[in-house]
Structure formats: structure tokens, C-alpha cells
Amino acid sequence: MDGTVRPLSAPGRLAEPQExxxxxxxxxxxxxxxxxxxxxxxxxxxxxLHYLLTHYDMPALDPATWRLSxxxxxxxxxxxxxxxxxxRPGTTVRVTMECAGNGRAHLLPRPVSQPWLVEAVxxxxxxxxPLGPLLAEAGIDPDAVExxxxxxxxxxxxxxxxxxxxxxxxxEALRPDVILAYxxxxxxxxxxxxxxxxxxxxxxxxxxxxxxxxxxxxVDRPFDGFQQAVAYRLRQSPDEPGExxxxxxxxxxxxxxxxxxxxxxxRFARAGRITVEGRAWSGWGPVTRVEVSxxxxxxxxxxxxxxxxxxxxxxxxRWAWDATAPGRYELCARATDATGRxxxxxxxxxxxxxxxxxxxRVPVTVVG
Amino acid sequence: MDGTVRPLSAPGRLAEPQExxxxxxxxxxxxxxxxxxxxxxxxxxxxxLHYLLTHYDMPALDPATWRLSxxxxxxxxxxxxxxxxxxRPGTTVRVTMECAGNGRAHLLPRPVSQPWLVEAVxxxxxxxxPLGPLLAEAGIDPDAVExxxxxxxxxxxxxxxxxxxxxxxxxEALRPDVILAYxxxxxxxxxxxxxxxxxxxxxxxxxxxxxxxxxxxxVDRPFDGFQQAVAYRLRQSPDEPGExxxxxxxxxxxxxxxxxxxxxxxRFARAGRITVEGRAWSGWGPVTRVEVSxxxxxxxxxxxxxxxxxxxxxxxxRWAWDATAPGRYELCARATDATGRxxxxxxxxxxxxxxxxxxxRVPVTVVG
Numbered sequence: 001m002d003g004t005v006r007p008l009s010a011p012g013r014l015a016e017p018q019e020x021x022x023x024x025x026x027x028x029x030x031x032x033x034x035x036x037x038x039x040x041x042x043x044x045x046x047x048x049l050h051y052l053l054t055h056y057d058m059p060a061l062d063p064a065t066w067r068l069s070x071x072x073x074x075x076x077x078x079x080x081x082x083x084x085x086x087x088r089p090g091t092t093v094r095v096t097m098e099c100a101g102n103g104r105a106h107l108l109p110r111p112v113s114q115p116w117l118v119e120a121v122x123x124x125x126x127x128x129x130p131l132g133p134l135l136a137e138a139g140i141d142p143d144a145v146e147x148x149x150x151x152x153x154x155x156x157x158x159x160x161x162x163x164x165x166x167x168x169x170x171x172e173a174l175r176p177d178v179i180l181a182y183x184x185x186x187x188x189x190x191x192x193x194x195x196x197x198x199x200x201x202x203x204x205x206x207x208x209x210x211x212x213x214x215x216x217x218x219v220d221r222p223f224d225g226f227q228q229a230v231a232y233r234l235r236q237s238p239d240e241p242g243e244x245x246x247x248x249x250x251x252x253x254x255x256x257x258x259x260x261x262x263x264x265x266x267r268f269a270r271a272g273r274i275t276v277e278g279r280a281w282s283g284w285g286p287v288t289r290v291e292v293s294x295x296x297x298x299x300x301x302x303x304x305x306x307x308x309x310x311x312x313x314x315x316x317x318r319w320a321w322d323a324t325a326p327g328r329y330e331l332c333a334r335a336t337d338a339t340g341r342x343x344x345x346x347x348x349x350x351x352x353x354x355x356x357x358x359x360x361r362v363p364v365t366v367v368g
Numbered sequence: 369m370d371g372t373v374r375p376l377s378a379p380g381r382l383a384e385p386q387e388x389x390x391x392x393x394x395x396x397x398x399x400x401x402x403x404x405x406x407x408x409x410x411x412x413x414x415x416x417l418h419y420l421l422t423h424y425d426m427p428a429l430d431p432a433t434w435r436l437s438x439x440x441x442x443x444x445x446x447x448x449x450x451x452x453x454x455x456r457p458g459t460t461v462r463v464t465m466e467c468a469g470n471g472r473a474h475l476l477p478r479p480v481s482q483p484w485l486v487e488a489v490x491x492x493x494x495x496x497x498p499l500g501p502l503l504a505e506a507g508i509d510p511d512a513v514e515x516x517x518x519x520x521x522x523x524x525x526x527x528x529x530x531x532x533x534x535x536x537x538x539x540e541a542l543r544p545d546v547i548l549a550y551x552x553x554x555x556x557x558x559x560x561x562x563x564x565x566x567x568x569x570x571x572x573x574x575x576x577x578x579x580x581x582x583x584x585x586x587v588d589r590p591f592d593g594f595q596q597a598v599a600y601r602l603r604q605s606p607d608e609p610g611e612x613x614x615x616x617x618x619x620x621x622x623x624x625x626x627x628x629x630x631x632x633x634x635r636f637a638r639a640g641r642i643t644v645e646g647r648a649w650s651g652w653g654p655v656t657r658v659e660v661s662x663x664x665x666x667x668x669x670x671x672x673x674x675x676x677x678x679x680x681x682x683x684x685x686r687w688a689w690d691a692t693a694p695g696r697y698e699l700c701a702r703a704t705d706a707t708g709r710x711x712x713x714x715x716x717x718x719x720x721x722x723x724x725x726x727x728x729r730v731p732v733t734v735v736g
Contacts, residue, residue, distance in 0.1 A: 008632065008634040008733055009629040009630075009631070009632070009634070010631070010632075018542055019388075019524065020387075020388030020389060020390065020393050021388060021389040021390070021391070022389070022392075023389070023473070024388075024389065024631060024632050024633070025394075026393075026394070026397060026473060026483060026485065027633050028631075029394060029397040030401065030402045030483075030484070030485050030487055031401070031402065031404045031487070032401075033398065033399070033400075033401030033420075034398045034399065036399045036422065036425070036426060036560075038425040038426055039426070039559075041428055046558055046560070047414055047415055047416055047558065048416035048418075048420075048487050048558055048560055049559075049560060052401075052416075055630050056628050056630065057404070057406040057624075057627070057628060058404060058406055059405070060406075060409055063464060087517075099581060105391070105394060112631070113631065115394060116398070117394065117395060117398050119398055119399070154404075154627050155627045155628045155629065155630055156627065156628070156629045156630070156636070157629070157630040157631070158630075158631075177612070182375045190405075190414055190415065190416050191414055191417075191731040192404075192416055192417060216582055256425075259424060259425070259522050259523045259524065260424050260523045260524070260528075261376050261377040261426060261524045261525070262377075262423050262424065262521060262523055262524070262526075263378070263392060263396075263480070263481065263525070263526075264376065264377070264378075264392050265392070265395050265396070266376040267379070268376060270454070270522065319559055327539060354561070364722075365376055
């Protein structure tokens with residue numbers, strides 16, 4: 001992209017200490033929506049309520065002329081139309097997906113980007129064909145190290161014009177639950193979720209699941225594209241290379257009890273026994289524990305875990321809260337997974353605002 | 369609601385001149401999403417892309433136990449379950465629906481509420497049963513003047529605890545295209561759009577189309593509930609009664625051409641002939657004219673109108689833009705309807721930020 005366009009697209013930055021949400025951040029919030037927290041009541045997020053982040057515009061792809069090409073460091077490049085993809089062996093995976101930037105707007109200082117609060121999550125059943133056998137048919141060269149996925153979505157980001165592209169290490173790409181999905185919750189993939197085909201990589205943050213997929217390229221060195229080497233890195237200062245963002249950190253969210261005020265979303269609930277419920281997930285291992293607090297994290301109680309419905313989806317939990325005394329409370333929930341990872345009570349900060357799984361706090365006023 | 373809760377819920381207010389978007393406005397923007405403007409390419413908005421505003425929480429209604437009651441000033445009150453509603457004569461209406469607060473976040477001073485930019489719109493096919501025959505069966509009393517619709521959604525707003533309620537004048541309620549809808553775009557009504565049943569009143573702003581409908585009450589005097597008498601009024605000062613918000617003012621929106629920058633959504637496009645396309649609608653009458661400008665409103669050209677697909681839905685339009693010279697441009701579109709109503713170039717302001725149909729402006733950088 002030439003110098004005429006570059007001024008349209010500025011480098012990443014942090015908000016000043018008192019800087020409020022800008023109209024540009026609001027524009028992104030109006031397009032890219034979270035999952036309303038009361039939808040945590042659904043094991044499977046209904047269509048239209050799953051969180052959504054579109055980097056550029058949703059492209060309009062004609063399924064009749066769309067093609068997927070598989071090439072690069074392979075011995076037999078393949079091109080498939082949608083019927084050919086659908087004719088391959090199919091499988092369905094239930095996956096909790098979360099945006100790597102979830103929670104960003106609560107960080108101090110705030111990285112200026114999509115201003116997520118805590119709702120950038122959803123669970124869907126994705127139906128598609130496993131990627132591994134397709135790569136095997138193409139014949140992976142012995143020197144292959146990564147697989148690059150290219151979407152049809154196009155724009156500029158931080159001065160770089162690009163098609164959206166992300167890579168996976170070869171071993172991850174060959175996992176049996178990594179699929180190319182053409183259905184979501186049993187219906188054809190909606191345009192906003194990447195129709196006609198998207199990548200699904202259970203356990204990884206959302207930026208991995210390339211939408212509007214058009215090209216799969218096996219490469220013999222680590223991919224250095226923008227979304228891999230510049231964005232989606234964990235950095236404390238802008239000049240360090242940073243660690244890549246990969247799997248989802250554990251998080252529990254709760255359904256705010258009672259009823260809201262329209263403008264503030266502040267909650268009020270009638271005094272009595274209140275069942276506090278929510279969901280918890282981790283991309284690193286099964287959730288093994290959820291703790292709940294009604295005093296802002298001073299003391300914690302064990303929540304009862306629901307059945308696991310899929311190793312790669314969230315798990316329900318509940319806790320009986322004896323909220324007999326009117327007053328103001330602060331509910332918190334904290335998930336721990338089988339690897340021992342848990343949620344911090346102070347913000348895990350990096351310049352991109354990624355993988356921030358700070359404990360969720362929900363103030364509630366109990367009334368008589 | 370007693371005094372314990374009242375402080376949770378403050379009166380409406382205007383933002384201070386330099387006051388940026390608050391975290392509370394952002395919370396609403398994260399829940400209540402617009403329709404991404406590239407989705408203007410669809411005559412019928414795909415599920416999940418239609419705009420959405422939920423005043424409180426989406427209630428969880430069990431269709432098996434849900435009932436609709438029809439009562440008040442009628443001679444034969446009726447209670448129906450969902451099967452009984454579906455067994456009644458059915459019809460489908462194609463409707464463009466817009467939030468009355470669309471465009472609010474651009475107003476100066478800004479009314480503090482849901483901070484819509486311009487995307488709070490969508491077009492759907494709603495299938496349901498006409499309301500008029502149901503009211504006729506119930507036997508409308510001669511002294512009836514309005515019909516009140518009560519949803520199952522519950523919360524506080526500006527200090528008033530309430531179920532969401534809106535009324536219609538009797539003559540509007542009896543219009544043959546006013547329906548009780550149980551399907552949207554051919555599938556069962558999604559929870560976020562009011563499952564199992566919502567009111568649909570073609571041509572009126574979104575607040576009219578009561579979701580999660582549970583009660584219909586014929587009344588013999590104008591309804592003075594919060595959403596009728598306090599909210600959704602056009603007022604210049606807080607102490608005047610104001611005119612009610614009713615039908616949708618004309619508006620045209622355009623699909624931003626070219627490609628965006630991720631963070632700013634600024635557009636760039638290659639020099640050449642660019643087809644500028646969009647949709648236009650009005651709740652007062654058919655759209656008869658759309659004009660387009662590429663110089664920020666200095667000069668205007670006639671757009672070509674597409675076929676009308678429904679008297680109550682938007683109409684496509686297009687205009688060939690000879691964008692041969694690189695540089696910065698500002699595209700605008702302006703709709704006029706058969707009643708002569710058109711879009712203003714200066715903001716139509718009121719304290720609620722309602723019915724603001726200021727001309728839409730899209731800056732575009734044309735590159736060589």
C-alpha cells in the first residue's frame with residue numbers, strides 16, 4: 001500500500017490515563033458484539049448470540065464459484081469446491097470460542113482496539129471435515145513446519161494492507177479435532193461466521209479460527225505475517241518480539257442475578273436464596289474447580305460443577321447464595337483447570353490486551 | 369420499587385460538551401448490536417445481523433407453559449398457548465425495522481443512552497397471525513381507544529421498575545399487516561427477537577414491536593406507562609410532554625466502498641468507476657427518490673432505485689461513481705418518500721435522541 005493510504009492506519013497505542021472510549025472504539029463495539037451474559041444459561045449458544053469479531057468487512061463469497069486451494073510444501077496440490085468439501089468425511093465438535101482481546105476495555109492502561117468488556121465468548125457445534133486427512137492427501141513435505149490459512153477478508157491494519165492470515169504449527173494442524181467447518185449449530189455457516197468455510201481449532205483463541213477460508217499453504221519456516229508476528233503477541237514493551245497468543249486461559253462467567261437497570265446494567269435482586277449459575281472453560285485442560293465469592297473476593301466457596309458435555313466446551317456450575325440480608329454485594333467467580341491454571345485477582349496486562357482472564361465481578365443490590 | 373433500589377437508576381441526562389462515551393454506554397453497545405453496513409447488500413438481513421436492542425435481560429420463557437392473554441375492555445377474554453396461536457390464520461410480512469435511537473451517539477449534545485451510530489436497522493420476514501381478528505374475537509368494547517402490549521422483560525429504567533409495555537391506538541392495532549410473529553426469516557423466532565411471540569407493526573420504530581409478548585390489554589384511555597409517556601417522546605426540554613415517537617423517518621444508508629482500516633474503519637478504494645449501493649426506507653410512505661453526493665453534500669446526483677419488494681421494507685438503490693482522481697471524498701446519501709419527507713443535513717435534535725435521520729456521511733480515500 002502506498003503512502004497515500006498509510007495515514008489512514010496508525011500504529012497500535014495505549015489510551016492516556018484519563019482517556020475515555022473513543023468514537024472509533026465505539027464503532028467497533030457497534031459491529032462486533034459480545035454474548036449477552038444471560039445467554040450463559042444455554043449450553044449451546046443460540047445463533048446470533050455467539051460473540052463476533054470481524055477484522056475488516058464480511059466478504060460476499062458465492063458458494064458456487066468459491067474454491068479452497070491446498071498448496072505450498074505439498075507433493076499434490078488440491079483444489080476443492082464446496083460440494084467436494086462436504087462430500088469428505090464429516091464430524092461435529094462442540095467448542096467454546098473466546099476472543100483473545102476479551103476483557104480489554106477494563107485494562108489500565110487500555111490498549112486501543114476492539115473494546116471488549118467480558119462477553120466475547122460463545123459455544124457452538126461446528127460441523128465439517130477434519131483437516132489432517134486433507135493435508136495427508138496433499139502429501140506434506142518432510143521440511144514442513146507450519147500451515148498458513150488465508151481468508152478472503154481484506155483490509156489495512158496498523159499500516160499493513162493484507163488478507164487475514166494466521167498459521168498453526170504442523171502438529172496442531174494435524175490434531176484430529178481441527179476441522180474445516182461448513183455448518184454451525186446444524187445450519188449452513190452464517191456469513192458472519194465465515195461462510196462458506198472456516199477453520200476451527202478447539203481450545204485456541206478466536207483469531208485462530210480463520211473465516212472465509214480460501215487457501216491453505218504448508219510452509220517450511222515459521223510464518224511471519226502481520227497477524228502472527230505483529231498482532232496477537234504478548235508484549236510488555238513495543239520493541240520485544242513477544243510470545244504468541246495460543247490457547248484460551250481459564251475463565252468463569254456468571255449470569256447476573258435479578259434484574260437490571262436499563263442504563264447502568266446495575267443489578268437488583270429480592271432477598272432470599274439465589275442460585276448463582278454460570279459457565280467456565282479453559283483451552284489448556286478440563287475445568288476442575290469453580291469458586292464463587294459474594295464479598296468481592298474476600299472469601300470463596302466451592303461451586304458445584306455440572307457434567308462435561310465436551311472436552312473443548314464450557315462447563316456449567318452453580319452455587320446457592322443465601323442472600324437474606326438486604327445490602328450491596330459483589331459476586332465473583334474463578335475457574336481452575338486440570339493444569340493448575342487459574343484466574344488472577346489483579347490484571348494480567350500486555351500491550352495488546354490479550355489473554356486477560358481477570359476475575360469477573362458483578363455488583364448486586366439485594367432488596368427486602 | 370423502594371428507596372433502596374432507586375439510587376441504582378438515575379434520570380435521563382445529556383452528556384457534557386466534552387464528555388466521551390462512558391463505560392456504561394459501552395456496556396450497552398457490547399450487548400445491543402447494529403447491522404454491519406456491508407450487510408446492506410442483503411435484501412433480507414441474515415439471522416444474527418439484524419440490529420438488536422434489549423431493554424433489560426432476555427427472559428427465558430418455556431414455550432410449553434407460555435400463555436398469551438387478551439383482556440381488558442373486551443367482552444370475551446381469551447387465553448392462548450403457542451399451538452393455538454400457530455393454529456390461527458398465518459401471514460408473512462417483510463419489514464424494515466429501525467431503532468428510534470439510531471444515530472444518537474452522533475448528536476451534540478449527546479443524550480446518554482444506547483449509543484447507536486447509524487447501524488440500528490435490519491429487514492426480516494416475520495410470520496405470524498394478524499392481531500385484528502384476534503381482537504375482534506375477543507369483542508372490543510365501544511369505549512376502547514388503545515391496546516397495551518406487555519412483554520415478559522423486566523427491569524428498572526429512570527427509577528421506574530416495570531415490565532416492558534407499549535400501546536397502540538386502536539386503529540393502528542387493527543391494521544391488517546399488524547401481526548403476532550412466531551417466525552423470523554422462516555425459522556422459529558430467536559430468543560433475542562422475542563421468542564416465543566412478538567408484536568410486529570410495519571412502519572413504526574422498533575420500540576413498538578414488543579418482544580416476549582405475554583399480555584394484550586384493550587384500554588379505554590390513553591396508556592400512560594413509562595415507555596409511552598416518559599420515554600420515546602420528542603422533547604426539547606425535560607418538562608414538556610412532547611410528541612410520541614411513532615413511524616420511521618426516511619433514511620438512506622450506503623455500503624462503504626473499498627476496504628477498511630481495522631481500527632478507524634476509514635475506507636480506501638482503487639480509482640475507477642465504483643458502484644455505490646445501499647438501501648433506503650421510510651415508515652411514512654414509499655421511498656421515491658435517493659440522491660447521492662461524493663463531495664460531502666455540495667452537489668447531488670440521482671441514484672437508480674431498485675424494485676420495491678414490499679411496501680414496508682427498504683428499497684435498494686445504486687449510483688455509478690466515476691472516482692478516477694485519487695484523493696479524499698465524502699459520500700452521502702439522502703432519501704425522500706412519497707409524502708415529501710426527506711433527510712436533513714443538520715441534526716434533528718431532541719432530548720431522547722429519537723427519530724434522528726441526519727444524512728449519513730462516509731469518507732473514502734481513493735488511491736491510484
